Amino acid sequence: SQQGEEDPQALSIQEGENATMNCSYKTSINNLQWYRQNSGRGLVHLILIRSNEREKHSGRLRVTLDTSKKSSSLLITASRAADTASYFCATDGGSNYKLTFGKGTLLTVNP
Amino acid sequence: SQTIHQWPATLVQPVGSPLSLECTVEGTSNPNLYWYRQAAGRGLQLLFYSVGIGQISSEVPQNLSASRPQDRQFILSSKKLLLSDSGFYLCAWTTGQGVYEQYFGPGTRLTVT
Numbered sequence: 001s002q003q004g005e006e007d008p009q010a011l012s013i014q015e016g017e018n019a020t021m022n023c024s025y026k027t028s029i030n031n032l033q034w035y036r037q038n039s040g041r042g043l044v045h046l047i048l049i050r051s052n053e054r055e056k057h058s059g060r061l062r063v064t065l066d067t068s069k070k071s072s073s074l075l076i077t078a079s080r081a082a083d084t085a086s087y088f089c090a091t092d093g094g095s096n097y098k099l100t101f102g103k104g105t106l107l108t109v110n111p
Numbered sequence: 112s113q114t115i116h117q118w119p120a121t122l123v124q125p126v127g128s129p130l131s132l133e134c135t136v137e138g139t140s141n142p143n144l145y146w147y148r149q150a151a152g153r154g155l156q157l158l159f160y161s162v163g164i165g166q167i168s169s170e171v172p173q174n175l176s177a178s179r180p181q182d183r184q185f186i187l188s189s190k191k192l193l194l195s196d197s198g199f200y201l202c203a204w205t206t207g208q209g210v211y212e213q214y215f216g217p218g219t220r221l222t223v224t
Contacts, residue, residue, distance in 0.1 A: 043213075044215070045214070048211070088155070100157070
């Protein structure tokens with residue numbers, strides 16, 4: 001079964017608005033990661049947050065982690081048309097080697 | 112800098128034919144290597160991973176197999192393809208022990224007809 005589940009499955013917003021995507025997972029983790037995938041391409045790593053961190057920023061990205069609720073959120077501020085992509089969360093589930101990916105959120109930013 | 116290559120980029124194969132997808136990594140040594148499959152509109156399914164030459168861990172029982180004949184080469188194979196093998200195959204690598212960011216190749220789009 002999927003370790004991470006993103007919500008919503010699809011999100012459509014206007015350029016300049018903020019986009020928030022959520023991820024829930026089932027087992028304990030060492031870290032949680034967010035990736036981006038443009039259509040037909042490989043995934044690109046965005047940000048990693050460790051289990052002892054609550055919030056992390058990278059440019060227009062803000063990630064939060066609540067281990068008590070087993071959930072994370074990815075906020076993209078001041079979105080651009082170029083942010084249109086699928087966004088996936090991935091968790092290690094305590095493994096030293098493996099990541100488990102969710103099904104992703106398809107974000108469409110309309111110009 | 113490190114780069115990861117996958118080929119071919121696209122492939123159309125008939126049911127029952129063999130398969131060989133190749134992935135190579137440059138600019139790093141002793142990477143952990145991964146094969147994923149992504150069905151249309153779905154997340155990534157981990158198929159195999161390898162932490163060293165000749166060491167393969169299988170995640171999903173199926174008619175696929177993987178091999179790692181060299182440190183930076185990872186091959187996905189099948190003797191007889193099924194329709195359900197269609198999908199987008201992604202290779203990825205990461206460094207060392209512990210789960211850190213993974214770096215993905217451009218992928219291979221496989222269509223089994």
